[in-house]
Amino acid sequence: MTLEPLLALSDLRIRFPDDEGLGAGEVVCGVDLLIRPGQAVALVGPSGAGKSLTALAILGLLPAAATVTGQIVWEGSDLLAGPAAAWRPLRGRRIALMGQEPATALDPVMRVGEQVAETVRYHHRLDRRAAQERMIALLAEVCLADPRQIARRYPHQLSGGMCQRVLLAAALAGDPDLLIADEPTTALDVTIQSAVLALLDRVRRNRQMALLYITHDLAVVPQVADRVAVMDAGQVVEEGPVVPLLAAPQHERTREMVAAYSERRAAEPPSAGESVLTVRGLVVTRRVGTAWWRRQRRIEPVADVDLSLRAGETVGLVGETGCGKTTLARALVRLLEPTAGTLHLQDSDLLALRGASLRRARRRIQMVFQDPGGSLNPRLKVAATLGEAVAVVAPRSGRTERWRRVVDLLAEVGLAAEIAQRYVHEMSGGQRQRVAIARALALEPQVLIADEPTSALDAPVRVRLLRLLADIQRRRGLALLLISHDLDLLERFCHRIAVMYLGRIVEFLPVGPGVTLPQHPYTRALLAATPSLAAVGAAGPLTGRSVRSLAADESSRMAVDVPLPSFLAPPAGCPYHPRCLLANDACRRALPDLVRVAPEHDLRCPVAAQCSGDLVIDLP
Amino acid sequence: MSGAVANGAARDGRPTHRRHDRRLIQALRRHPSLLAGLVIVTALAVVAVTANLIAPGDPAALGPADQQLVPPSAAHPCGTDLLGRDVLRRLVHGSRVSLMVGWVSVLVALVLGTVVGMTAAMSKPFIDRLLMGLTDLLLAFPSIFLVLLLVSLTSPSLLVVMAVIGLTGWMSVARLIRAEVLSLRERDFIAAARGLGLAPWQLALRHLLPHVLPLVIVTAMLRVGNAILLESFLSFLGLGAQEPTVSWGAMIEQGRRHLVDGWWLATFPGLAIALCVVGYNLLGDGLREYLDPHSRTGGQRRDA
Numbered sequence: 063m064t065l066e067p068l069l070a071l072s073d074l075r076i077r078f079p080d081d082e083g084l085g086a087g088e089v090v091c092g093v094d095l096l097i098r099p100g101q102a103v104a105l106v107g108p109s110g111a112g113k114s115l116t117a118l119a120i121l122g123l124l125p126a127a128a129t130v131t132g133q134i135v136w137e138g139s140d141l142l143a144g145p146a147a148a149w150r151p152l153r154g155r156r157i158a159l160m161g162q163e164p165a166t167a168l169d170p171v172m173r174v175g176e177q178v179a180e181t182v183r184y185h186h187r188l189d190r191r192a193a194q195e196r197m198i199a200l201l202a203e204v205c206l207a208d209p210r211q212i213a214r215r216y217p218h219q220l221s222g223g224m225c226q227r228v229l230l231a232a233a234l235a236g237d238p239d240l241l242i243a244d245e246p247t248t249a250l251d252v253t254i255q256s257a258v259l260a261l262l263d264r265v266r267r268n269r270q271m272a273l274l275y276i277t278h279d280l281a282v283v284p285q286v287a288d289r290v291a292v293m294d295a296g297q298v299v300e301e302g303p304v305v306p307l308l309a310a311p312q313h314e315r316t317r318e319m320v321a322a323y324s325e326r327r328a329a330e331p332p333s334a335g336e337s338v339l340t341v342r343g344l345v346v347t348r349r350v351g352t353a354w355w356r357r358q359r360r361i362e363p364v365a366d367v368d369l370s371l372r373a374g375e376t377v378g379l380v381g382e383t384g385c386g387k388t389t390l391a392r393a394l395v396r397l398l399e400p401t402a403g404t405l406h407l408q409d410s411d412l413l414a415l416r417g418a419s420l421r422r423a424r425r426r427i428q429m430v431f432q433d434p435g436g437s438l439n440p441r442l443k444v445a446a447t448l449g450e451a452v453a454v455v456a457p458r459s460g461r462t463e464r465w466r467r468v469v470d471l472l473a474e475v476g477l478a479a480e481i482a483q484r485y486v487h488e489m490s491g492g493q494r495q496r497v498a499i500a501r502a503l504a505l506e507p508q509v510l511i512a513d514e515p516t517s518a519l520d521a522p523v524r525v526r527l528l529r530l531l532a533d534i535q536r537r538r539g540l541a542l543l544l545i546s547h548d549l550d551l552l553e554r555f556c557h558r559i560a561v562m563y564l565g566r567i568v569e570f571l572p573v574g575p576g577v578t579l580p581q582h583p584y585t586r587a588l589l590a591a592t593p594s595l596a597a598v599g600a601a602g603p604l605t606g607r608s609v610r611s612l613a614a615d616e617s618s619r620m621a622v623d624v625p626l627p628s629f630l631a632p633p634a635g636c637p638y639h640p641r642c643l644l645a646n647d648a649c650r651r652a653l654p655d656l657v658r659v660a661p662e663h664d665l666r667c668p669v670a671a672q673c674s675g676d677l678v679i680d681l682p
Numbered sequence: 683m684s685g686a687v688a689n690g691a692a693r694d695g696r697p698t699h700r701r702h703d704r705r706l707i708q709a710l711r712r713h714p715s716l717l718a719g720l721v722i723v724t725a726l727a728v729v730a731v732t733a734n735l736i737a738p739g740d741p742a743a744l745g746p747a748d749q750q751l752v753p754p755s756a757a758h759p760c761g762t763d764l765l766g767r768d769v770l771r772r773l774v775h776g777s778r779v780s781l782m783v784g785w786v787s788v789l790v791a792l793v794l795g796t797v798v799g800m801t802a803a804m805s806k807p808f809i810d811r812l813l814m815g816l817t818d819l820l821l822a823f824p825s826i827f828l829v830l831l832l833v834s835l836t837s838p839s840l841l842v843v844m845a846v847i848g849l850t851g852w853m854s855v856a857r858l859i860r861a862e863v864l865s866l867r868e869r870d871f872i873a874a875a876r877g878l879g880l881a882p883w884q885l886a887l888r889h890l891l892p893h894v895l896p897l898v899i900v901t902a903m904l905r906v907g908n909a910i911l912l913e914s915f916l917s918f919l920g921l922g923a924q925e926p927t928v929s930w931g932a933m934i935e936q937g938r939r940h941l942v943d944g945w946w947l948a949t950f951p952g953l954a955i956a957l958c959v960v961g962y963n964l965l966g967d968g969l970r971e972y973l974d975p976h977s978r979t980g981g982q983r984r985d986a
Contacts (some may be wrong), residue, residue, distance in 0.1 A: 106688075392873070395877050397873050397876060397877060418881075420879075421879035421880070421881065422879060423879075424876075424877055424878065424879040425878075428877060429877050431870045431873070431874060432870075433870060436869060436871060437870035437871050437873070437874045438871055438874070439871045439875070439889055441892045441893065450875075450878070450880075450888065451878055452881065454878050454879055498874070501874070501878070503876065505879075526704040567732070573778075590768055
């Protein structure tokens with residue numbers, strides 16, 4: 063490419079004064095970056111690397127306290143050298159920004175069409191009617207079916223994916239030459255994320271617009287960008303074309319990040335012993351609409367779930383947001399009361415216990431929560447948090463004994479004893495989650511339920527934590543239920559995976575060499591949508607395979623323009639049928655049973671069972 | 683229990699109190715109302731505690747006959763009353779009554795309100811509804827009438843006043859605490875503590891109470907001023923402190939008949955009450971700003 067660069071950053075430095083609450087000192091230290099017209103560049107790095115600050119600096123939107131030095135050259139002229147007003151004609155018109163949280167970026171009291179039209183009117187000086195037409199065209203461009211009708215809605219009436227499309231339309235309103243997208247899909251489910259990413263890519267190519275895509279997730283990079291710049295601690299450590307760079311990373315931090323997407327736990331056969339935790343026909347009912355004048359409605363976030371965990375086994379539970387994963391987890395540890403079904407921990411019936419005997423039984427089945435910042439008491443130091451858990455098991459122990467136990471627990475989760483004196487807000491996300499795990503381990507549980515323990519963490523930290531969990535599991539022979547929305551992650555660390563859809567398990571399949579492929583259309587759609595580094599040869603066995611064989615497969619696609627599943631109006635028959643491209647009349651009428659199609663492989667889809675019962679993974 | 687562990691570990695931890703001091707100083711600079719309230723309230727407390735030192739002598743003892751109803755002068759900065767008693771000395775001693783009534787009655791209301799509120803929030807819906815129904819019922823009576831009714835049923839004394847103000851003030855505290863505990867109950871760390879197998883009382887004392895305490899303290903400060911006003915009002919009506927006990931409210935009542943020929947009699951106690959109430963309100967407001975977690979900076983940085 064010999065085009066003149068559109069934007070060139072050279073030696074960009076951002077510094078905050080020391081008494082400011084934000085991380086003081088130099089936070090961006092010497093960033094060089096080149097974006098040519100029509101080029102898509104991904105800026106990747108862990109939280110706090112300075113990615114978003116760099117983006118804000120390009121737009122001249124940093125807080126006044128920040129000192130910016132270096133050069134931001136836009137089409138040959140240095141913006142930092144000129145007056146601050148030089149930015150104004152660029153913002154929105156030439157450089158547009160698409161933010162991270164669709165829910166808060168839109169004004170909740172304004173119709174979404176109006177918000178897009180406002181931007182159009184401002185940038186193009188059009189009258190009301192012309193702006194309206196332009197707005198409708200923009201909404202259509204971002205693939206919103208029936209744009210006239212969508213334009214009249216308020217943000218709360220749209221799903222997260224639709225909000226993100228509206229934001230894209232608003233960003234496109236000024237026909238920018240460069241679109242800066244700051245983690246636009248972080249808050250979305252993988253299925254919706256993949257649709258938004260595909261849309262972004264198509265729009266960019268059609269408009270020949272340059273794109274700066276900011277993300278912490280390396281796996282989405284091959285999907286959206288031609289070039290990638292890896293950022294760490296305020297510096298770009300490596301930059302180059304996507305595929306060669308990811309296939310052969312040079313810098314240590316890049317290597318670490320790529321490794322985080324390919325590391326797998328050693329494939330050991332799950333011990334075929336008796337199950338520790340047995341769940342049969344578990345149902346959790348919740349009442350919604352508590353106003354007394356309204357008819358109360360019952361929903362079933364967990365409907366008829368069967369599950370079993372063996373000692374030393376990791377079972378993954380995957381599904382989209384709101385499919386009932388967390389409700390199931392909480393019912394298993396009896397933070398919620400199940401309405402029906404049985405729950406056995408070895409021989410004891412957990413649902414029959416009450417009061418003090420229940421409190422004693424709780425020790426044997428522990429839970430690690432999604433948000434470690436919320437699950438640790440902010441007013442207690444780590445020592446007190448862990449000491450409390452130790453005291454539950456050994457109420458008569460003395461203080462030195464307890465302290466020794468706390469230090470042991472911290473060591474087991476890879477933390478130094480000094481951490482004991484910290485409060486929650488003085489620790490990083492990874493440290494907090496380790497403390498939460500240590501608290502669970504203090505009770506010597508037989509079953510550990512981890513509810514999205516890594517979803518708040520960066521990829522390398524995430525993998526380190528999962529490695530730790532796997533180590534602990536091997537050492538203690540724990541049964542581990544790992545809940546996540548990331549199928550790629552689960553299949554690298556689990557022995558079996560249960561796929562949940564609208565409160566029901568739709569497929570329960572084993573992972574590993576020589577086992578059957580996923581067959582449920584929903585599982586296949588999830589696999590196809592899950593971002594992974596398979597393109598550069600780094601992925602789990604299923605996702606690695608999915609790119610080659612599933613992408614072209616009709617059954618792995620999902621109908622997009624259907625309302626998202628809701629517990630309030632569950633579809634009749636198979637819950638997945640409205641989004642399923644294989645669905646027939648029988649699917650719409652009756653709920654299929656979960657039947658065994660192969661050893662350890664259960665499937666709730668008669669259609670898929672007939673099509674391809676013989677696919678076997680042939681990886682080593 | 684595990685606090686012991688924390689102490690045992692303090693050997694290798696660095697001291698944190700210095701940082702707390704710095705934060706407090708910073709907070710005082712940032713919230714002037716906190717500083718003003720703290721100064722006024724501390725000054726009044728010092729005056730009340732050292733009343734016998736800074737204004738020795740019996741405030742009720744009659745003065746010399748030629749010293750009756752003397753206007754403010756160097757010898758008597760606030761003048762003297764009909765019986766020749768120094769108004770300033772009476773003011774100083776009267777502060778003890780005001781403060782005691784304020785604090786004791788608020789303490790009664792807070793303890794009752796916290797216990798009822800927490801019990802309601804942590805109990806089964808039936809008990810919750812019962813307790814809150816009772817609270818709402820009592821809240822439906824205008825509190826002034828309730829206080830007047832209760833006080834006039836018994837012989838007037840300070841003890842009765844304190845008890846009555848406390849017993850009629852706990853309802854709003856209970857509602858506040860219940861609401862706070864209800865929202866706390868949904869937080870993950872409470873679920874996590876339940877998952878450990880802690881008993882309800884352990885949950886309440888170790889995990890819930892420390893979180894509602896700031897709210898309790900702020901409410902307490904705001905209510906102390908209110909209670910002092912109520913006590914003055916009762917004493918003004920002659921239903922509170924009785925002679926020879928000095929009370930600001932009673933002093934105003936005595937001065938009421940001499941507004942023209944003895945303006946200082948009602949003015950200075952009135953100013954004292956105003957100062958006291960303003961002081962506690964400023965302190966309460968300042969504490970609310972200071973303790974409000976939303977206004978606090980620091981903590982972990984968000985993703986850049």
